[in-house]
Amino acid sequence: MLLIPCPYCGERDEVEFRYGGAAHVSYPEDASAADDREWSRYVFYRPNPSGRFCERWVHQHGCRRWFNLVRDTTTHEIAGSYAIGQETSA
Amino acid sequence: MRRLADGGRLDRSTTLAVTWDGREIEAHPGDTLASALLAAGITEVARSTVHGRPRGIVSAGAEEPCAYVQVDAPRSEPLVAATLVEAVDGLVAAPLAGFGRLAGDDLERHDRRHHHCDVLVVGGGTAGAAEARRAAAAGLRVVWAERDTGPLPDLGDDALCLSRTTAVGSYDDNLVMLVERVSSTRRRMWQVRAGEVVLATGAHERPLVFAGNDLPGVMLAGAARTYLERFALVPERAVVFTTNDAGTETAEALRAAGAAVTLVDARAGHAVVAAEGEGRLRSVLVAPIATPADAERVECELLAVSGGFEPVLDLHRHRRGGVRWDAPRACFVPHGTVRNQRIVGTAMGDGLPTVAALWLVPGGEERHAYVDLQRDVTVTDLRRAVGAGLESIEHVKRYTLVGTGVDQGRTAKTNAAAIAAGLLGREIAEIGTSTTRPPVEPVSFAVLAGRARGPRFEPVRTTPIHAWHVNHGAVFEDVGQWKRPWYYPQPGEDMDAAVLRECAAARTGVAMMDASTLGKIDIQGPDSAEFLNRLYTNSYDTLRVGRCRYGLLCRADGMVFDDGVVTRVAEDRFFATTTTGGAAAVLDWMEEWLQTEWPELRVHLTSVTEQWQTVAVVGPRSRDLLSSAFGAIDFSNEAFPFMTFRDTTFHKRFPARVSRVSFSGELAYEVSVPSDAGRLLWLGLWKAGEPLGVTAYGTETMHVLRAEKGFVIVGQDTDGTVTPIDLGMDWIVSKTKPFVGRRSLTRPDTARPDRKQLVGLLPDDPSVRLDEGAQLVLDPEQAPPVTMIGHVTSSYRSAALGRTFALALVRSGRERLGEPVYSPGADGITAARVVEPVFYDAEGLRRDG
Numbered sequence: 001m002l003l004i005p006c007p008y009c010g011e012r013d014e015v016e017f018r019y020g021g022a023a024h025v026s027y028p029e030d031a032s033a034a035d036d037r038e039w040s041r042y043v044f045y046r047p048n049p050s051g052r053f054c055e056r057w058v059h060q061h062g063c064r065r066w067f068n069l070v071r072d073t074t075t076h077e078i079a080g081s082y083a084i085g086q087e088t089s090a
Numbered sequence: 091m092r093r094l095a096d097g098g099r100l101d102r103s104t105t106l107a108v109t110w111d112g113r114e115i116e117a118h119p120g121d122t123l124a125s126a127l128l129a130a131g132i133t134e135v136a137r138s139t140v141h142g143r144p145r146g147i148v149s150a151g152a153e154e155p156c157a158y159v160q161v162d163a164p165r166s167e168p169l170v171a172a173t174l175v176e177a178v179d180g181l182v183a184a185p186l187a188g189f190g191r192l193a194g195d196d197l198e199r200h201d202r203r204h205h206h207c208d209v210l211v212v213g214g215g216t217a218g219a220a221e222a223r224r225a226a227a228a229g230l231r232v233v234w235a236e237r238d239t240g241p242l243p244d245l246g247d248d249a250l251c252l253s254r255t256t257a258v259g260s261y262d263d264n265l266v267m268l269v270e271r272v273s274s275t276r277r278r279m280w281q282v283r284a285g286e287v288v289l290a291t292g293a294h295e296r297p298l299v300f301a302g303n304d305l306p307g308v309m310l311a312g313a314a315r316t317y318l319e320r321f322a323l324v325p326e327r328a329v330v331f332t333t334n335d336a337g338t339e340t341a342e343a344l345r346a347a348g349a350a351v352t353l354v355d356a357r358a359g360h361a362v363v364a365a366e367g368e369g370r371l372r373s374v375l376v377a378p379i380a381t382p383a384d385a386e387r388v389e390c391e392l393l394a395v396s397g398g399f400e401p402v403l404d405l406h407r408h409r410r411g412g413v414r415w416d417a418p419r420a421c422f423v424p425h426g427t428v429r430n431q432r433i434v435g436t437a438m439g440d441g442l443p444t445v446a447a448l449w450l451v452p453g454g455e456e457r458h459a460y461v462d463l464q465r466d467v468t469v470t471d472l473r474r475a476v477g478a479g480l481e482s483i484e485h486v487k488r489y490t491l492v493g494t495g496v497d498q499g500r501t502a503k504t505n506a507a508a509i510a511a512g513l514l515g516r517e518i519a520e521i522g523t524s525t526t527r528p529p530v531e532p533v534s535f536a537v538l539a540g541r542a543r544g545p546r547f548e549p550v551r552t553t554p555i556h557a558w559h560v561n562h563g564a565v566f567e568d569v570g571q572w573k574r575p576w577y578y579p580q581p582g583e584d585m586d587a588a589v590l591r592e593c594a595a596a597r598t599g600v601a602m603m604d605a606s607t608l609g610k611i612d613i614q615g616p617d618s619a620e621f622l623n624r625l626y627t628n629s630y631d632t633l634r635v636g637r638c639r640y641g642l643l644c645r646a647d648g649m650v651f652d653d654g655v656v657t658r659v660a661e662d663r664f665f666a667t668t669t670t671g672g673a674a675a676v677l678d679w680m681e682e683w684l685q686t687e688w689p690e691l692r693v694h695l696t697s698v699t700e701q702w703q704t705v706a707v708v709g710p711r712s713r714d715l716l717s718s719a720f721g722a723i724d725f726s727n728e729a730f731p732f733m734t735f736r737d738t739t740f741h742k743r744f745p746a747r748v749s750r751v752s753f754s755g756e757l758a759y760e761v762s763v764p765s766d767a768g769r770l771l772w773l774g775l776w777k778a779g780e781p782l783g784v785t786a787y788g789t790e791t792m793h794v795l796r797a798e799k800g801f802v803i804v805g806q807d808t809d810g811t812v813t814p815i816d817l818g819m820d821w822i823v824s825k826t827k828p829f830v831g832r833r834s835l836t837r838p839d840t841a842r843p844d845r846k847q848l849v850g851l852l853p854d855d856p857s858v859r860l861d862e863g864a865q866l867v868l869d870p871e872q873a874p875p876v877t878m879i880g881h882v883t884s885s886y887r888s889a890a891l892g893r894t895f896a897l898a899l900v901r902s903g904r905e906r907l908g909e910p911v912y913s914p915g916a917d918g919i920t921a922a923r924v925v926e927p928v929f930y931d932a933e934g935l936r937r938d939g
Binding site: 002003018020028039065077 | 261262263264265283429646647678681682685686687689828830832833834837838
């Protein structure tokens with residue numbers, strides 16, 4: 001079970017969190033202008049890399065706030081967390 | 091084996107009553123069940139699982155592959171190694187026959203604790219003790235766990251020293267599960283999150299593979315030495331067969347204790363090529379390895395074997411820690427590191443003797459040469475696996491099951507890898523060893539569950555009105571964690587009769603339902619209307635204060651996700667209801683959009699599901715009932731129209747809200763009060779309704795009433811693949827404003843004309859009720875595979891219609907109105923006709939009473 005650093009509460013057990021998939025997949029600014037291909041990419045396609053991955057989590061049973069996490073999908077090593085809306089920390 | 095008059099770590103002044111297989115045997119404090127059995131001269135303690143061969147005690151510890159027993163008292167344990175069972179007064183055990191059995195009465199109660207520490211040291215040996223002491227001296231918070239009985243020395247207040255405790259699994263970020271044997275009947279599971287894990291788990295011995303090596307009386311050499319030194323047990327005549335110095339030392343120790351010992355040293359070119367005896371060891375054949383036919387028979391009761399030693403690396407391997415082959419010591423040793431974990435002492439391979447590796451002793455019958463005693467895998471089986479073309483040790487494992495027993499194949503895996511490598515003409519270093527997974531030793535489900543059982547595992551949620559429902563004979567239905575009244579059978583009524591009666595009351599008189607479990611969300615802030623506009627398929631900026639509107643939510647893929655009624659309480663405040671089961675998910679969904687996509691919107695969301703209790707009052711006489719209960723309100727249709735609400739007070743002090751919403755098509759109201767007043771409200775409305783013959787109804791009646799009107803239930807008539815258009819609810823989908831999921835409704839797939847669409851079904855025989863979930867076909871005579879065109883989502887008997895009816899999702903359903911469909915079932919084929927999904931009061935005349 002991962003030990004996840006919530007940017008607002010500190011390190012907590014994974015059971016307190018809910019996973020939210022890949023980070024930095026924004027809702028299209030004007031969805032109605034998206035063609036079928038662009039829209040289907042937003043709805044159905046997500047990156048699934050082996051290695052470093054920026055993903056969203058919510059501290060469901062804590063502060064209930066969303067944030068981004070950088071995790072290595074192979075080793076589960078967590079490089080850090082940062083607020084929604086921020087760019088990936090280096 | 092014979093017990094010496096003194097020596098060992100036993101309290102001979104106390105004799106314990108231990109029963110083995112119905113027979114009293116003698117044991118002392120300090121004994122294990124295994125040592126007590128050996129002292130009693132009992133060598134056969136189990137039958138092997140596949141071949142049914144007699145098996146004895148092989149080890150003195152957790153690596154035991156054979157001596158798994160059933161313990162019946164003091165705590166029922168159906169599968170436990172005799173070497174790990176402490177002898178206590180009243181211990182009752184027996185050979186494990188087939189699958190173990192649990193005690194009939196479920197009295198198991200175990201604890202679970204969470205703990206955090208700087209350093210967790212696993213292992214109470216020399217290396218572990220040094221690590222634990224050093225960490226404690228440095229002022230760190232220490233947990234120190236040792237499987238054996240201890241006790242461990244006190245390391246101060248910041249140290250938790252646990253003997254009789256096994257670390258059974260190591261997980262991400264150093265979460266380690268420990269099982270402590272608190273008493274003979276109680277276990278405590280420790281969930282420890284450690285800054286650093288130090289593994290001082292030592293090593294265990296490995297047997298040798300030769301014909302008859304599974305006979306009771308064949309034992310690991312180190313175990314023979316443990317039984318001698320700790321349990322004061324000495325054999326009359328023993329043979330020690332070794333590949334290393336540790337075995338030689340055991341031979342010397344046994345000899346010093348008075349046993350007649352023959353040493354067979356592989357390093358000197360000799361081997362035991364076979365063990366002999368019926369049911370137990372009587373003699374061995376000793377021969378030069380080069381000429382195994384030149385065998386000499388040696389009589390003995392004990393054959394102590396040492397094929398080398400294996401560092402205990404389970405916890406390291408759980409974390410995918412690497413190992414490499416160490417040829418001089420003939421074992422896998424740690425290779426590479428696991429973050430924040432160290433391995434020390436013997437577990438690193440330190441101090442292990444040099445081994446003259448001998449994998450398969452030649453000269454004996456391979457079908458009696460056991461590689462895995464727990465799984466009954468022989469050399470013949472490995473040869474068959476390799477002959478079948480399997481080259482990976484993981485494949486050999488799956489084919490033969492070698493190493494998959496409850497002992498985790500501790501004594502088997504290296505021998506299996508080495509022998510498979512030999513058969514493949516490769517090196518063991520290339521072959522490697524198979525994966526190791528938790529738990530290290532069997533852990534019962536009762537221990538894993540701890541006290542999280544029944545309602546402590548899954549909470550039961552009830553409303554403040556629950557006791558009334560119970561007292562009035564309600565049958566309950568689980569909706570999420572809620573207990574909701576399903577129907578209220580009167581004496582002599584079955585479910586159908588009760589539901590027909592409740593439905594008739596709601597359509598002709600007045601009926602009441604506890605609707606408190608509906609999810610309720612308080613939405614506040616100046617951008618609330620904009621927020622709801624972006625989420626719901628219809629508009630909320632146009633909703634006037636004081637009015638309510640039914641709304642649908644879609645996910646981004648355009649599929650219906652939830653529904654409910656949204657009330658505008660003030661310019662900047664809305665109150666949304668959700669389905670009972672969807673309440674948490676809807677709130678989470680709203681929060682997600684608010685936080686991750688639209689943080690600029692000034693909106694706050696609060697769950698108030700438990701804060702408000704709601705009673706639905708339904709039927710043509712509901713206006714009469716409420717007029718009597720709330721005299722201050724003008725309930726006339728003109729003054730209090732459909733989809734509006736009135737705030738008032740109840741019992742002079744409780745705020746109350748009466749909303750005119752209807753999920754049945756009848757004139758209906760929902761009354762909400764703070765939870766404290768929920769029961770009073772129900773009783774007050776009931777009293778007001780008694781002169782009108784008010785009837786309580788449950789969720790089944792609610793379902794029938796709404797289905798008669800063609801109102802869907804999200805999650806019953808939808809399943810995450812259904813759009814609002816599929817439901818025929820185009821009227822609620824805004825064409826002018828964006829909302830989440832709107833773009834998906836024009837995707838080629840969602841715009842297909844042949845999607846499954848909501849329709850009504852009327853069975854040809856009005857007394858036959860279709861099964862919910864039943865598949866529908868167009869041609870019941872079609873040869874398989876039959877083309878399925880949809881399924882029944884809701885199906886009921888209707889009091890109002892005097893017949894059965896159903897809702898269904900049918901491919902191109904709206905084009906099939908009037909056409910027949912068929913439902914093939916176990917009792918034959920039911921024919922039905924496709925109709926509009928509104929069965930009752932299609933004109934909506936009953937809404938205003």
